Amino acid sequence: MEQQVSLSGSTINERSQSLLETGLGSNCIFIVGESKVYFSAIKGFLIRVSPVFERMFYGELRETEPTEVPDIEPDVFNTMLRFIYGCDWSFKSNAKAVELCYAAHKYMIHDLLQRCVEHLWPTTISDVWTALEVGNLYSLPELRDAAMKIINENSSAVLESSDILHISQDCLTDILRGNALEIPNEMDVFKMCYKWALTQCEQKGLAVDGPTLRNELGEALNHIRFLVMGSKEFVDDVITTGILTTEESLDILCFLVMEGRYCLSSKLCTSREKRIPDDGFERLPYL
Structure with missing residues (x-):
């Protein structure tokens, strides 16, 4: 029965x-x-x-x-x-919220996805990394923009945070692209990227050399503004890492020494605008 x-x-x-x-x-x-x-x-x-x-x-x-x-x-x-x-x-936790976000995205359950976004909404620097990763991964621009706003308003603290060394390459690129960071010295940005690449190599058990570090940086390398650096710091702190090729290093160094009176052939970032301009004008929002 x-x-x-x-x-x-x-x-x-x-x-x-x-x-x-x-x-x-x-x-x-x-x-x-x-x-x-x-x-x-x-x-x-x-x-x-x-x-x-x-x-x-x-x-x-x-x-x-x-x-x-x-x-x-x-x-x-x-x-x-x-x-x-x-x-x-x-x-149950932020980690489970991220997993639930994946499930909601996979099955296109919009209302549940919105609940995940609300739970992961960043309010402090410690919140931005998960929000940025999830926002990029699942095409949630409002979550990504909220994280970028906090990064923009706390750039120095963000650069000093150990958490930034563990974000994805896509998120690193996203932060470097445009004007999300308000940092007066581009060398500080490069040093953070160098530490990030070292961390990736250590986590993956890779040999630490210039080509490997460059490979880990990927697209992020193209958004480092080498042309606003000083020639001495470029030689001392960038060339010595081996991340750039000899041709790229000489090309950029000639540009810096000749104070811009040199035609670049490098395909790296050609921006000559500092992340915090010196002219006193209000900056445009990040792209």
Whole structure:
């Protein structure tokens, strides 16, 4: 005889939670994470919030069931289901909020994604790194811009923060591009980038030499403003790292020594504008 299942609770929230926990009415199964935890759900609830689930279950290219989800941890998937079902839920940590953001982005659950953005919204320097990474990774310009605003207003502290040494290359490039940093001495920017590249090499177990450091910097190197440096500091602190080629070093050095009366052939950053202009005029916002 088939066991009877009934819902408990008197409020919508309580009965929704019971509905999720008992699996009553479920008509699809997910196998989640490396530990392969099984979850059952009601398709109608899922497609109500996600066009991705709609295509999965009723589109022309519908997937075979049960559906395997190896890229999301079971506790994060459970939190996503609790949101979909209308149960009580909360962010366990910023790290879990980032994982939940990934799930919301993957399944295009807009309302959940917005809740993640609100939770990760930066208010201090320590908040900006996660906000910037998530904003860039999931194309959330409002989150990215909020982080950039704090970076712009606290440039010196940002440059001295040890956390900046662990951000992605894309985020480093984003910070260097335009006028996000208000730093009077470009050499300070270069030294931070050099430390960042050293950190990447150490974390990856790579040999520390000029070409490797350059490879780690990638596109970020093209946004360091070598042309506003002094010739002596360029020789002492940049050329000695081996990050630039001999041709690039000589090209830039000739430009600096001749005070701009030299035609550059280098493809590196050609900007001659300091990140904090000396003319007293208000700077344009970062791009």
